[in-house]
Amino acid sequence: xxxDKVVRVANGQGFWGDSVDAPVRLIEEGPLDYLTLDxxxxxxxxxxxxxxxxxxxxxxxxxxxxxxxxxxPSLRKKGVKVxxxxxxxxxxxxxxALLEVAREQGARGLKIGSVTGDDILGRLDELIDAxxxxxxxxxxxxxxxxxxxxxxxxxxxxxxPVADALRQGADIVVTGRSTDPGLVLSPLIAEFGWGEKxxxxxxxxxxxxxxxxxxxxxxxxxxxxxxxxxxxxRIGYPVVHCSPDGSFVVTKHEGTGGMVTLDTVGExxxxxxxxxxxxxxxxxxxxxxxxxxxxQDRDRVRVHGVEGRDATDSYKVSISYLEGYKASGQLTVSxxxxxxxxxxxxxxxxxxxxxxxxxxxxxxxxxxxANTCHGEMIEVPExxxxxxxxxxxxxxxxxxxxxxxxxxxxxxxxxxPGVTGFAGGRPKATEVLGYWPALLPKQHVTTHVDVxxxx
Amino acid sequence: xxxxxLYAMAHARSGDKGDGSxxxxxxxxxxxxxxxxxxxxxxxxxEHFAGIVVGEVDRFxxxxxxxxxxxxxxxxxxxxxxxxxxxxxxxxxAMALLRIRVExxxxxxxxxxxxxxxxxxxxxx
Numbered sequence: 001x002x003x004d005k006v007v008r009v010a011n012g013q014g015f016w017g018d019s020v021d022a023p024v025r026l027i028e029e030g031p032l033d034y035l036t037l038d039x040x041x042x043x044x045x046x047x048x049x050x051x052x053x054x055x056x057x058x059x060x061x062x063x064x065x066x067x068x069x070x071x072x073p074s075l076r077k078k079g080v081k082v083x084x085x086x087x088x089x090x091x092x093x094x095x096x097a098l099l100e101v102a103r104e105q106g107a108r109g110l111k112i113g114s115v116t117g118d119d120i121l122g123r124l125d126e127l128i129d130a131x132x133x134x135x136x137x138x139x140x141x142x143x144x145x146x147x148x149x150x151x152x153x154x155x156x157x158x159x160x161p162v163a164d165a166l167r168q169g170a171d172i173v174v175t176g177r178s179t180d181p182g183l184v185l186s187p188l189i190a191e192f193g194w195g196e197k198x199x200x201x202x203x204x205x206x207x208x209x210x211x212x213x214x215x216x217x218x219x220x221x222x223x224x225x226x227x228x229x230x231x232x233x234r235i236g237y238p239v240v241h242c243s244p245d246g247s248f249v250v251t252k253h254e255g256t257g258g259m260v261t262l263d264t265v266g267e268x269x270x271x272x273x274x275x276x277x278x279x280x281x282x283x284x285x286x287x288x289x290x291x292x293x294x295x296q297d298r299d300r301v302r303v304h305g306v307e308g309r310d311a312t313d314s315y316k317v318s319i320s321y322l323e324g325y326k327a328s329g330q331l332t333v334s335x336x337x338x339x340x341x342x343x344x345x346x347x348x349x350x351x352x353x354x355x356x357x358x359x360x361x362x363x364x365x366x367x368x369x370a371n372t373c374h375g376e377m378i379e380v381p382e383x384x385x386x387x388x389x390x391x392x393x394x395x396x397x398x399x400x401x402x403x404x405x406x407x408x409x410x411x412x413x414x415x416x417p418g419v420t421g422f423a424g425g426r427p428k429a430t431e432v433l434g435y436w437p438a439l440l441p442k443q444h445v446t447t448h449v450d451v452x453x454x455x
Numbered sequence: 456x457x458x459x460x461l462y463a464m465a466h467a468r469s470g471d472k473g474d475g476s477x478x479x480x481x482x483x484x485x486x487x488x489x490x491x492x493x494x495x496x497x498x499x500x501x502e503h504f505a506g507i508v509v510g511e512v513d514r515f516x517x518x519x520x521x522x523x524x525x526x527x528x529x530x531x532x533x534x535x536x537x538x539x540x541x542x543x544x545x546x547x548x549a550m551a552l553l554r555i556r557v558e559x560x561x562x563x564x565x566x567x568x569x570x571x572x573x574x575x576x577x578x579x580x
Binding site for chain 1: 462466467468470471472473474477479480481503504505506507515516517518519520522524526532533536537539540541542546547549550551553554555568569571572
């Protein structure tokens with residue numbers, strides 16, 4: 001392999017619900033080898049499980065199928081491969097749906113791979129019986145406490161199975177619960193032949209993934225000096241140009257908006273960071289205090305020097321469970337005396353519910369516009385022109401939560417004057433999904449890779 | 456003692472981390488990093504977030520990025536999905552920390568890049 005070989009990997013979906021056009025623009029507007037897409041948040045898997053229970057052929061991110069339907073001709077023309085954790089709790093069904101789209105479009109020879117083995121929902125009792133406590137990482141409670149309310153349980157699997165699928169010629173690979181940075185690391189493993197003991201290289205690829213996994217957050221999005229960012233409407237999503245020695249350049253397609261600087265990349269490096277010297281992934285442990293950044297050119301930041309250590313002997317498990325129900329709603333209160341009137345509305349609402357005998361496990365009362373976000377740090381401006389009253393409740397009893405939803409609208413006619421903005425109907429109870437992180441020794445997990453060709 | 460808003464000396468980003476949030480603060484130069492290592496103690500950060508951070512504050516140093524990473528435990532009103540708060544993911548905690556006033560030596564001159572974020576309505580830093 002040539003030392004100057006460069007593999008270009010982009011991220012076009014930072015979370016489920018990110019821009020639908022970003023992946024298309026990444027394919028169309030510049031050079032690319034791999035497009036990665038992250039569709040899974042921690043609570044997404046429980047939604048997927050619910051869909052799967054209703055219909056065994058479902059349980060994956062259908063948005064992804066639509067994206068492939070829309071972009072397959074240009075992906076094929078430009079030779080761009082796609083890696084997505086769109087498989088949810090049913091990667092094989094996701095692969096089958098993709099094969100169907102590919103057949104419809106006559107994409108003969110296209111290979112689609114899936115990685116499974118991350119879903120341990122059906123094995124929980126077997127694992128507990130085998131002596132694996134799956135205790136909560138935050139407070140060490142045993143899983144038994146919430147066992148009957150568990151909705152999904154998935155292992156964050158490593159990057160090597162995806163790399164295997166790519167080596168078998170897959171043009172599109174779908175996974176279930178893989179790590180976000182692993183989506184970027186896996187093509188580098190496949191292209192550069194990195195092994196499980198190439199820890200600095202695996203760490204470098206993980207850092208590349210960490211930087212781009214939230215889409216435009218490294219290209220000007222969410223940047224502290226927002227006033228310097230230009231072209232918000234055409235903001236470029238990130239591309240990393242990776243070299244076999246582990247170094248890489250963070251950039252974006254030419255002509256797109258946003259910016260890639262030491263500071264936009266630096267901010268993303270610390271995003272959702274715990275102990276920076278021990279960033280744990282299934283593939284390795286990364287030391288983020290080893291990272292070196294260098295502005296190479298406009299919108300090009302070179303990253304090098306990354307150091308990694310041996311992976312731990314456990315996988316992280318993400319378990320979701322039903323914790324109860326919640327609802328929230330809001331009213332807009334105009335001035336004069338907006339805040340005083342909003343407070344009367346809140347007192348009336350909670351008083352009426354108490355009078356009706358309804359109490360909740362948890363409630364929130366916020367006056368949006370009067371320091372909801374930053375609390376006591378700053379003084380509330382006097383004579384606010386208007387304020388939004390936002391109230392919410394949480395309880396195990398769904399009926400109580402729905403009862404709360406009926407108490408908001410009456411305030412428009414039975415509270416102080418100038419109250420409006422009750423739109424969208426009564427707030428409805430929605431499920432509160434608890435998140436239960438745990439560890440599982442690696443010997444309990446086997447991943448499977450299947451690659452199928454379109455005939 | 457002379458003070459400056461942190462926004463004049465550093466930039467920051469925050470997000471959720473378990474039942475809490477993290478705020479990464481990146482200093483603009485070595486002088487600012489040295490001042491912040493001294494001044495931005497976990498106790499000061501916890502005090503600044505009074506009413507928001509219920510748990511403890513941990514601090515980690517990243518000299519390679521001239522950065523300090525703070526973990527704000529129990530700062531979301533329940534874990535992300537269970538929280539009823541508007542900012543259930545701590546997205547605004549970085550901006551909140553950039554509001555803190557930092558004691559600086561008289562001869563410290565902040566870079567001009569962060570001035571806009573640090574300037575109060577009256578035009579004073």
